[in-house]
Amino acid sequence: MSIDWTSAxxxxxxxxxxxxxxxxxxxxxxxxxxxxxxxxRIDDFPSEEVCRELEAESEFDLLGLFTGVGLAHAEAVPATGRTPNIVHLYRRPILDYWAEHEETLGAIVAHVLIHEIGHHLGLSDDDIDQIEQDAA
Structure with a gap:
């Protein structure tokens, strides 16, 4: 069976x-x-300000980002004037990464999502790895 790629x-x-x-x-x-x-939040790319703050060499360097106050620090930061916690996924860098690797797009999105939510929760890299294994 062939796939019609003309409309993909x-x-x-x-x-x-x-x-x-x-x-x-x-x-x-x-x-x-x-x-x-x-x-x-899904955006095509991180903002120029985010790239500058994180010293990214290119807008393709960041697949995702957590902004806000993570749950581990929520009690230490007054709620007044606090912006919402946001998990950013950057579509174009993720698609670029997908094109260069053998993982499925869904697996990459899940990985970035888990990683950024892990930052929100204040989890260690080992904890994040375990959640990824449980989600697979």
């Missing part, structure tokens, strides 16, 4: 958001519940 396109922002939402729903329930307060 990369997922746009809306399709990418659906993919990220589906990846989120597949995460372990306890992990998902702790992350419900964070907003999931």
């Amino acid at each position: 396109t990369a997922p746009d922002l809306a399709a990418f958001e659906r993919l990220a939402d589906e990846a989120f729903e597949r995460l372990p329930p306890s992990f998902r519940e702790l992350a419900r307060s964070a907003v999931l």
Whole structure:
């Protein structure tokens, strides 16, 4: 069976958001519940300001980012004037990474999502790795 590639396109922002939402729903329930307060935002690229602050050489260097006050530090920071916690996924860098690796797009999105939510929760890299294994 051949595949008709003539109409194939990369997922746009809306399709990418659906993919990220589906990846989120597949995460372990306890992990998902702790992350419900964070907003999931899909952008094509990180802003120039973010790239500058994180000293990224290119806008393709960042696949995702957590901004806000993580749960581990929430009590130490007054809620007045606090911006919402946001998990950013950057569509174009993720698609670029996908094109260069043998992982599925869904697996990459889930990995970045788990990693950034892990920052929100204040988890260690070992904890994040374990959640990724549980979600697989």
